[in-house]
Amino acid sequence: MTAQRACALSELEQDAAKRVEVDGVAISVVLDSNGDVHAIGDTCTHGDVSLSEGFVDGDTLECWAHGSAFSLITGKPLNLPAFEPVPVFVVTIDGDDVLIDPNVKKEI
Ligand code: FES
Numbered sequence: 001m002t003a004q005r006a007c008a009l010s011e012l013e014q015d016a017a018k019r020v021e022v023d024g025v026a027i028s029v030v031l032d033s034n035g036d037v038h039a040i041g042d043t044c045t046h047g048d049v050s051l052s053e054g055f056v057d058g059d060t061l062e063c064w065a066h067g068s069a070f071s072l073i074t075g076k077p078l079n080l081p082a083f084e085p086v087p088v089f090v091v092t093i094d095g096d097d098v099l100i101d102p103n104v105k106k107e108i
Contacts, residue, residue, distance in 0.1 A: 003092050003099035010096050012037065017061055019052035025102035027089060028052040030072055032059055037093060038072035039100050041086035045077070051086070 012031040026042035068082035075085040
């Protein structure tokens with residue numbers, strides 16, 4: 001599996017998350033305030049909730065349901081109630097294309 005186009009870079013809003021599906025995998029894509037693009041699993045590990053509907057704060061994405069904030073770098077939750085990490089995917093930017101390989105998880 002190679003990286004696939006997930007969305008356009010120009011459609012991402014700064015400090016907001018966008019839900020995409022790549023090869024059937026739900027992913028939250030975040031453009032942070034430094035201009036870096038992150039991709040983490042979209043499903044909160046505490047419940048069946050879309051993290052992309054949550055809140056970006058620095059390099060974290062907070063679940064709207066019960067407040068666990070997941071690191072966009074490591075995928076780990078920084079506070080309870082979630083305690084299992086979400087996967088982190090490698091992002092490649094090619095012009096205006098955001099490419100993600102849903103099978104490649106970043107080595108932390
Ligand atoms: S469902 Fe995300 S913290 Fe509870």
